[in-house]
Amino acid sequence: MYQGRIVKGIGGFYYVNTGIGLIECKPRGVFRKDSQIPLVGDKVLISLIEDNNAQGVIHEILPRENMLPRPSVANVEQCVAVVATQQPQPDLLLLDRLLVLAHLNGMDKIICFNKMDLDSEGKTREVIDAYRRVGYVVLCTSTKTGQGMNELKEALRDRVSVFAGMSGVGKSSIMNTLQPGLGLKTGEVSSRLKRGRHTTRHAELLELNFGGMVVDTPGFSSLSLGAVKELEDMEESEFGRFYPEFENSPGECRFAGCRHISEPDCSVQIAVKEGNIAAFRYRNYIKLLEELRQSRRKKYD
Ligand SMILES: Nc1nc2c(ncn2[C@@H]2O[C@H](COP(=O)(O)OP(=O)(O)OP(=O)(O)O)[C@@H](O)[C@H]2O)c(=O)[nH]1
Ligand SMILES: [Mg+2]
Ligand SMILES: [Zn+2]
CATH class of the missing domain: 1.10.40.50 (Probable gtpase engc; domain 3)
Known part of the structure; x- marks a missing residue:
């Protein structure tokens, strides 16, 4: 048996990072019956399929420290709620939902106001100050000017974090800026609807070369607290x-x-x-x- 962490799940396969490399795994049948679905970030025990050291079977999901239902991810210490100053317009109700869920799950919270370069008039100043007065850590960033990138890097260093927020706010772009060479796909915000195009399709756990891990996740615009x-x-x-x-x-x-x-x-x-x-x-x-x-x-x- 090997222990590892799920870094990605696509089409019923889970990619598990272990001491012997990245192994493509199927869950053991019993998980499906129990409806315990493996999540990105889960620590798991796997065995290799005989005669094949690139594929395996997940036997056990180790107890979770915490989990977020959306974006669905397990065992993260810190939630970075990413909002854009515009394109798309900030949805503060969505942000507050996310802060509630992160709080409920015992995660540290960072609010990241991205696309500061588009806010030359300072329209978001008031909102940013309001969250700061509450006591939240608010970072102001731009992938175009590099503003705030060092601060964000320090906040992520040696920690396990998840980026969460609407499609198009710049989650994947921020990752690419923090770690050139990652080459994550990013997508233009639709100029007509001013909405993101759901470019990132699957949550993915990424290792940071300056220490720590971040889960980049697909954007979402609805988050119900009702089912929690x-x-x-x-x-x-x-x-x-x-x-x-x-x-x-x-x-x-x-x-x-x-x-x-x-x-x-x-x-x-x-x-x-x-x-x-x-x-x-x-x-x-x-x-x-x-x-x-x-x-x-x-x-x-
Ligand atoms: N002006 C400006 N544009 C940015 C900034 N950061 C990202 N963008 C642009 O915003 C668009 C969306 O960026 P993505 O990184 O794909 O956004 P995402 O949050 O990963 O979106 P999903 O994967 O769909 O959830 C791209 O065209 C980026 O170039 C920024 O700081 N300023
Ligand atoms: Mg993305
Ligand atoms: Zn009262």
Whole structure:
């Protein structure tokens, strides 16, 4: 048996990086029955197929430290949520969903605002400052000017990270800039729709030559929190813990189980009114809470 990490999965095959090289593997039949699907990043035990030392069978998926449902990946320490200043326009609700999921799964979080070269008017300044005030690490990058690339490199060094975000924000381009020679495919953003073209089709774990690993993933534009069991089982009043600025807001809510929606004497609502919590973050919180409530209703009614 050999131990390795899944670096890529295509068409039912998994490519496992082991001490003896990259082995193309099929999962053992039992995984399919158990519906335990191997993920990129999974640590696995494999055996080689006799007379063939390039192909193998996955016998066991070792216990996961964590996993993200989307982009689906296992055993990553850090989630780099990539947003573009424009082309495509930033979707902050999507960003907040991702931050919630990364938080839930115990991952460190970095927000990367890419395509800074397209924001000469500084339109994203306010949003960037808002996330910084919350306490998130926000890096501003451009693959065209090289802005922020050294900082990003330092943030990735010796860690296992995943790049996540909409199609076209520049995830693969950033990887190519950080590590020239990778040659990942990148695609123009459609000039008519201002949307990415889903150039990256499969998540892939890449080794960084300066130390560490990054999973480049396909872009996505919808991310439902509804199907996430831990969130579904959570009290509504607990959801606020994914919003660090709520915890930091001074004073306490009158009610112990405050959901910060319409309760009287709510410190969060006051902080929003006074401008100490960004209104857009609060609106997103209300949307996500409502979504969770609906999906729960569907499930239990
Ligand atoms: N102006 C500008 N364009 C960029 C920057 N980074 C990437 N791009 C362009 O954005 C387009 C999309 O880049 P990709 O790297 O393919 O984006 P992606 O996030 O990997 O997209 P998917 O693989 O579809 O999820 C390409 O045309 C890149 O040249 C940047 O910093 N500034
Ligand atoms: Mg890509
Ligand atoms: Zn409250």
